[in-house]
Amino acid sequence: MEANTLLRKVHMNCPLCGKTHEVEERKRVTSIVLKGEKVTYEERFYFCANADEDENEFETGAMTNENLLNARNAYRIKKGLLTSCEIVEIRESYGLSQVDLAKLLGWGEATISRYESKAIQDEAYDTMLRLIKDNPLQALEFLKKNADKFTAMKRLEIRAKIVEKLDSYGKEYLTRQTFESEYANFEE
Structure with a gap:
């Protein structure tokens, strides 16, 4: 697993454990294959300390969109296209x-x-x-x-x-x- 950085703690209803508590908003550098090219980009996600180790991360829809845009922009940069x-x-x-x-x-x-x-x-x-x-x-x-x-x-x-x-x-x-x-x- 890639190293990640704590951005902030957010009090919310956690979809993983079903409880309302502080979850950690984190970021990390990760890689994905996009159009046959491996690209590295920064992604944000939430971490629940109460959930099982295998399923302790989740994203909101807005985070998913931002993460996908970051991946696409990394691809654009790699290919010399405008971001x-x-x-x-x-x-x-x-x-x-x-x-x-x-x-x-x-x-x-x-x-x-x-x-x-x-x-x-x-x-x-x-x-x-x-x-x-x-x-x-x-x-x-x-x-x-x-x-x-x-x-x-x-x-x-x-x-x-x-x-x-x-x-x-x-x-x-x-x-x-x-x-x-x-x-x-x-x-x-």
């Missing part, structure tokens, strides 16, 4: 809802919600997210391409947010791109 938190950051940097970002990219409305909470994106979707992460001009291109998915008012609102982002640091990105393209012949 769910990074996807949220990209979306929030444009001030978009999950549905609006999905529409902007021409995806199904639930796609971003799934990537932020449970599903692991494939490389093609990851690449599209990375395109708009640092390049607001690419986001503007996606908005033009998928304009019909938004009302005129919503389109103007999103465009304003993209232009604001472009003004804040997009021009720096474009300058960096220009320099990189100029010096591409000198690499190697």
Whole structure:
């Protein structure tokens, strides 16, 4: 069994022993095989000192979801994909809802919600997210391409947010791109 750390004690009705008492909330580093890859991640759980040694740990539904997300993010990191938190950051940097970002990219409305909470994106979707992460001009291109998915008012609102982002640091990105393209012949 992996070493674990006590986080706090919680007074609750324990589902293992059936008594109301203090159970320990703990965390540990553990491993799981996900999509054929062994990944290591941090998980939280409750420990009941009154229960049998073989069955003295349990998780709430929220803990299970958090632990699964931690495992999926460990897989994403191992595979060089954006984590769910990074996807949220990209979306929030444009001030978009999950549905609006999905529409902007021409995806199904639930796609971003799934990537932020449970599903692991494939490389093609990851690449599209990375395109708009640092390049607001690419986001503007996606908005033009998928304009019909938004009302005129919503389109103007999103465009304003993209232009604001472009003004804040997009021009720096474009300058960096220009320099990189100029010096591409000198690499190697």
